[in-house]
Amino acid sequence: MKTLKPNFKTYPQFNRTFAISKQSAEHCKSDFPDCYHFKKLQAKECIELAERLQMGLSLLVELRNHGVTLSAEQNKQYKAFRNGARYLIQQFQGLAEHIENVEKGNYTPVVVEWWKSTSKGENDLNQNTVEQSKNEM
Numbered sequence: 001m002k003t004l005k006p007n008f009k010t011y012p013q014f015n016r017t018f019a020i021s022k023q024s025a026e027h028c029k030s031d032f033p034d035c036y037h038f039k040k041l042q043a044k045e046c047i048e049l050a051e052r053l054q055m056g057l058s059l060l061v062e063l064r065n066h067g068v069t070l071s072a073e074q075n076k077q078y079k080a081f082r083n084g085a086r087y088l089i090q091q092f093q094g095l096a097e098h099i100e101n102v103e104k105g106n107y108t109p110v111v112v113e114w115w116k117s118t119s120k121g122e123n124d125l126n127q128n129t130v131e132q133s134k135n136e137m
Helices: 012-031 037-065 072-104
Strands: none
Touching: 012 037, 012 072, 037 072
16 A cells, blocks of 8 residues: 655745744843734734635635536645645744743743854854855865
């Protein structure tokens, strides 16, 4: 029997972006508590976006369940949208939950590790460009 493996796509830059947003909420609460209301607003926006994505997914599922037949290409597009929407829903909900937990003081600090340059042996803050070291040339 063939094992089905879902074709999940990872988005490392967006994972990092959401982690940085979580870390930002922690720093905001400790360093700028008078401005934390902006993070609470961000949490509300995250919840709203997650709900809107969920409504879109529910609508598509309902259409499919009511006899709308999709072509192979449309089915492929549906699955791609579904997986992307689920990813974003999870990220938005996670960020909103983290902001709420930071507010309560009940959270695990987020650690965002910089990419380590193996050739330089140090943190490389410019991750978008890769320079070859003299040893690699």
